[in-house]
Amino acid sequence: MNIEFNNIIVALACFLMLYAAVGDWKNLKIKNIIVFLILVLGFAHAGLGNSPGASIAMSGVMFIATLFMGFIFFMIGGWGAGDAKLFSTSSIFLDAYGVILYFFGSLVISLIIGFVYLLKKRKTKKISIKQILKERIPFAPGMFFSFLLSVGILV
Numbered sequence: 001m002n003i004e005f006n007n008i009i010v011a012l013a014c015f016l017m018l019y020a021a022v023g024d025w026k027n028l029k030i031k032n033i034i035v036f037l038i039l040v041l042g043f044a045h046a047g048l049g050n051s052p053g054a055s056i057a058m059s060g061v062m063f064i065a066t067l068f069m070g071f072i073f074f075m076i077g078g079w080g081a082g083d084a085k086l087f088s089t090s091s092i093f094l095d096a097y098g099v100i101l102y103f104f105g106s107l108v109i110s111l112i113i114g115f116v117y118l119l120k121k122r123k124t125k126k127i128s129i130k131q132i133l134k135e136r137i138p139f140a141p142g143m144f145f146s147f148l149l150s151v152g153i154l155v
Helices: 002-027 032-047 056-075 081-093 096-125 140-150
Strands: none
Touching: 002 032, 002 081, 002 140, 032 056, 032 081, 056 081, 056 096, 081 096, 081 140, 096 140
């Protein structure tokens, strides 16, 4: 029963990540309520004892560490605030190795998705390469696919 409930929690978190990814792709915005719900699910996941971090305390440490890292990327302009919050809350589901895989996977997948996004935008708006380089790209779709890989759903 406990493992089945744990799978439901992870599935709900994946659905919320997908919702955040679609919203980020369309509007370049991630709703705070989605981030909050993922946070609650992450601590529920840790509270059941099936989390790779194995405890609520370790999940809290992972959350604080990744929030700090996300804040740094936000301050240098690499991520939006929603991306930083989404990354830190979804990292609660992972151990340290999983977070590293999640982070670098997000970068690589977001690079590919961002390239497609910018090409699509350039075709529809007919803007120059110089303007394209100043555009913001959605990072949540890359996080979504990397999250699926990190929690073992696409493996």
